[in-house]
Amino acid sequence: MGDFRTPLARVRGLGSAKSGTGHFIAQRVSAIALVVLMPLFLVKLAKNAGAGYAEAAAWVGSPLGAILTLLAMTAALYHMRLGLQVVIEDYIYRPATKAILLILNTFVAAGLWIAVLYSVLALAR
Template sequence: MSSSGHTPMRTPLGRVRGLGSAHSGTEHFFLQRVTALANLLLMIAFVGIVICLAGSTYEHARSVIGNPLVAVVLLLTLLSVSIHMRLGMQVVIEDYVHTEGTKVLLIIANTFFTTAIALAGAFAIIKISVGG
């Protein structure tokens, strides 16, 4: 029994899983931390690539991005940053937008925006890496 005198409606398993009203609280929190760690590691490689390309010619930059290892690092960075960005903006929207309809529309727009950014970036990296 809770302090207010009524029995909680959630099962013990629901309380352990940490699922809130959206049924994804712990998973969302965990994924945000995993992408943050991935971003940290991938950004080290990304900054290294940018430093190596600083001051180089366009042809040299294309050849470096054409390297499969470099292209994969760039694609993984783009994927991880995009997921992390979507999750972070979703938290901001959920915390600061109080009108339910507006909140839903903004979360949908956030998902479409981050997906579009990720796809556009992936297209550019793949196009450059295959020599298109």
């Protein structure tokens, strides 16, 4: 009595892919990380609002600034990638288009993370 699928769904093998829970938890964990990291990052960034480039670069290049920036941007880009993945999977119906967009989503998120890493390392030297 536990299987509520129609006979056609059973024949086609339609049902849970068994990966939705992990994705859901990952998105919630990254959201919790953002709730903690983003206010800290934005407050530190706002304190440098009137400062010049040298002072802002010195803060991002400092150990605390570099770690906070990398943690905040890593959580933000990972959360962005997960969220866009859900949108693509839910609203794009053509398999080829869906596959291309999912690959592009991953490459853009990775490329942005590499740009952030390079920027922070360049300022930290």
